[in-house]
Amino acid sequence: MAHLDGLGAGERVAVIGANGAGTTTLLRIVTGELSPDSGAVTRDGSLGVMRQFVTGATAGELLLSVAQPVIRDAAVRLARSEAVMNERGATESQMAYASAVAAWGEVGGYDAEVLWDVCTVAALGVSFERCRDRSVSTLSGGEQKRLAEALLRGPDDLLLLDEPDNSLDVPGKRWLEEQLRATGKAVLFVSHDRELLARTATSIVTLELGAAGNTAWTHPGGFDTYHRAREQRFERLDELRRRWDEEHAKLRSLMLMYKQKAAYNSDMASRYRAAQTRLTRFEEARPPEEQPREQRLQTRLRGGRTGKRALTCEALELTGLMHAFGFETYFGDRVAVLGSNGSGKSHFLRLLAAGGTDPAPEQEPVTDTRIEPVPHGGTARLGASYGRDGLLRIAVAPTSRAAHCWTSCTAVMSIARAFRERTPRGYWPATSWLSPRSGRLRGLCSP
DSSP, rough: OOOOOOOOOOEEEEEEOOOTHHHHHHHHHHHTSSSSSSSSOOOOEEEEOOOOOOOBBBHHHHHHHTTTTTHHHHHHHHHHHHHHHHHHHHHHHHHHHHHHHHHHHTHHHHHHHHHHOOOOOOHHHHHHHTTTTGGGGOHHHHHHHHHHGGGGGEEEEESEEEEEETTOOOHHHHHHHHHHOOOOSSSEOOOOOOOHHHHHHHHHEEEEEETTTEEEEEEOOGGGHHHHHHEEEEEEEEHHHHHHHHHHHHHHOOOOOOOOHHHHHGGGHHHHHHHHHHHHHHHHHHOOOOOOBBOOOOOOOOOOOOSSSEEEEEEETTTTTTTOOOEEEETTOEEEEEOOSSSHHHHHHOOOOTTSSSSGGGGGGOSOOOOOOOEEEEEEEEEOOOSSSSSSOOOOOOTTOOOHHHTTEEEEEEOSSOOOGOOOOOOOOOEEOOTTTTEEEOOOOOO
16 A cells, blocks of 8 residues: 555545445554554544444443543443442442542543533433433434544544444534534544535545555545546556556567577677666566556346336334325336434335335345334335336435435435424424426425
């Protein structure tokens, strides 16, 4: 991998690359979890890390996992001493607990709890004390990421964020953009969201696929100039390789000519050896870097012909998530499902992937993957035939923005929370959609 320059305060360096190119591995090298094969990593100040997949059984443990190491150590000591005190109740255990409480305050534990309270209110709408023991499995992916983004408000000098925008809803992505632009910290982050890159990155590191190993190229500007700079770089690489091939062919041709002459003229032997040496040295210097391989992806979203009405929802209500609503879509429609984190988008798609309510045999999934049932009221019925193999095909793009979806969608469905105290002003507790015939939004809820 090529040399990566330093990262200063206020800089926001994005790391991009094809899946498997090594973006997460690079972050693990920076954190010290992995040792580089060559070179070294040096850093000053404290380091805050957000993993691609956040960890923790409860909301409190999740927030603790992104806290500074001294706070994590103090929390472990505090929990252990509290358990011993509750079990034994002796004076010695009480003194140990008092000492752990004092240490918790000295390392900034109470300040961290104030920060966590701000994060839980912003992400979940409740205080830290009320949700600290809430199971992470009850949170949506976006809610988990919003909690983990306590790092942006924390005291760390350098932040490493592995796909921080994954699973965030549109307001969450906008909030993340604002936080990244406003922070004075040094930030190294991985993202595949083009709009997030365009609005936040001050420079971009690209991990490129190569036959002889992946390489890294740093673009010193933002994403708006990235594509043109990369095209110009490819043109330079092609030109350098063409010149190298021409020179190599010239030296080889000269060496072969002297070889033929040296076969019948001994005076040419010295020139033949000199041509051999020159060719060998040229080849040992190695050719210039080849143009990186482009990642080629193909998706199969065709499926078969359905009935005219492909999906019909009648008084459909996802238990504990949304009020009843009606919806229908026709063959050829492309529907984008939008909604805030935790509003029930994944549950809705999972219900459809299972074949809907009481699916017919030809509408059930044909794979061995077990789809968890979704508690609901009302009905969701698929069309008479849904694909040649009877499999409902659902394409999910969790990191896409509404603007990206609307360019290719004929209908937009917006889901809001059923809980009235959790439903922000501007959301409806049902659904609205874009008419595929008129092309006009009819009461579309704010995403």
